[in-house]
Amino acid sequence: MKALADLRCKYLAVALCLLISPRDLKAWTQVFPAYNVGPKFSVKVLNCSLPVEGRQLRVLDISRNDAREIESEATDAQGIAHFKVTVPGKYFIEIADGHGDVAELDVRSDRSAPAALHLASP
Secondary structure, three states, rough: OOHHHHHHHHHHHHHHHOOOOOOOOOOOOOOEEEEEOOEEEEEEEEEOEOOOOEEEEEEEEOOOOOOOEEEEEEEOOEEEEEEEEOOOOEEEEEOOOOOEEEEEEEEEOOOOOOOOEEEEEE
């Protein structure tokens, strides 16, 4: 009986290895919504369609590997934070505590109208 149980365990282990074989694993990429904005833009943070006051937002420079923070603002009573990013390029904007949406920004100096975008917060 023990030999039969050991044999079943070996077959189960082989079957599991075949199911999750490295050759079958595929890389995945998380995609964030992307926005084209000018140097001045606003972000509104909502929870169930209601504005969230006091949430800290961060703009991160993603042109390098270290994703360094370049600006941080808190939302006002209407759930809005205003930013001014003077250097065109690719950035992320996120809720600083990591709970909520993240968006990719393409800041361009040729966009003159201020843009507004929404992030959801749990």
